[in-house]
Amino acid sequence: MHFSLFLDIFNFIGIFVFAISGAMRGVRAGLDIFGIVxxxxxxxxxGGIVRDVLIGAIPPQSIRDWHGIALAVVAGLLVFFFHRLFERMQYPVLLFDAAGLGLFAVTGTQKALDYGLAPEMAAVLGMISGIGGGIVRDVLTAQVPVVLRGDIYASAALLGAILLLGxxxxxxxxxxxxxLGASCTFVLRTLSIYRHWTLPHPR
Structure with missing residues (x-):
């Protein structure tokens, strides 16, 4: 399989699972079908739009190519009509979010590398790709973004980016x-959820 095709598949899977996490948050917030989608x-x-703007990929891929947004719309509609099925999974929003975090962290890092960024900055852009969507989701549903609450979130995305560079x-x-990078981010984020791991708080 050609590497660019593999990268596109990773990106589309990330879009799909992140869209599910956003839609599930919309269901829990009591939004209507339009709000959920x-x-x-x-x-x-x-997250991908912010990354593309920062690396100069204008217009961003999500705007230039309609497939990603269409896939997100489909995911939102699936959740709207079958949200009880998704709710049967424990912590559904967090698990889908963890999967999207890992996938976007590595695809964002790889895209930044392809645009000529130094490895250190590519890792930062990968982290931003991973956490951007979750921040917007939390803000729109009137919650403090998970990345600011001491959870192992941005650090998990950064780990995935570093492993890709390694x-x-x-x-x-x-x-x-x-x-490797996406899997380790997902595992670390999931373990932090189930074991209640957090970053240090001030005494």
């Missing part, structure tokens, strides 16, 4: 570096 879309594409430095296959 809007929340699904902005959760799915906000795989690139070790000359691992690119698809393997992407998979």
């Amino acid at each position: 809007v929340l699904a879309v902005v959760t799915a594409v906000s 795989g690139d430095w070790l000359q691992l296959p690119a698809w393997l570096s992407l998979l």
Whole structure:
């Protein structure tokens, strides 16, 4: 499989799971069908739009290509009609969010590298790609963004980005570096949810 196709698949999966997390938050907030779909879309594409603007990929991919937004709309409608099915999963919003976090962290890092950014800044852009949608989702539903509450969130995204860079430095296959980074971000974020791990708070 060509690497660019593999990267696109990762990106579309990230859009889909982030859209589900946004739509589920909309259901819990009591929004109507329009509000749920809007929340699904902005959760799915906000991080990528910020990343693209910062690296000079204008217009952003989510605006240039309609497929991502269409996929987010489909995810939002699925949640609206079948939200009871999604609710049967424990912590559904957080788990889908963790999956999107990992996928966007590595695809964002890789795209920043492709645009010539230094590895350190590419990792920062990858982290921003991962956390941007969650921040917008939380703000629109009147919650303090999870990234500001001491949760292991942005740090998990940064870990995934660093692991992708490490795989690139070790000359691992690119698809393997992407998979490794996304998986480790997802595992760390999920463990922090179930084990209640947080970053230090002031005494």
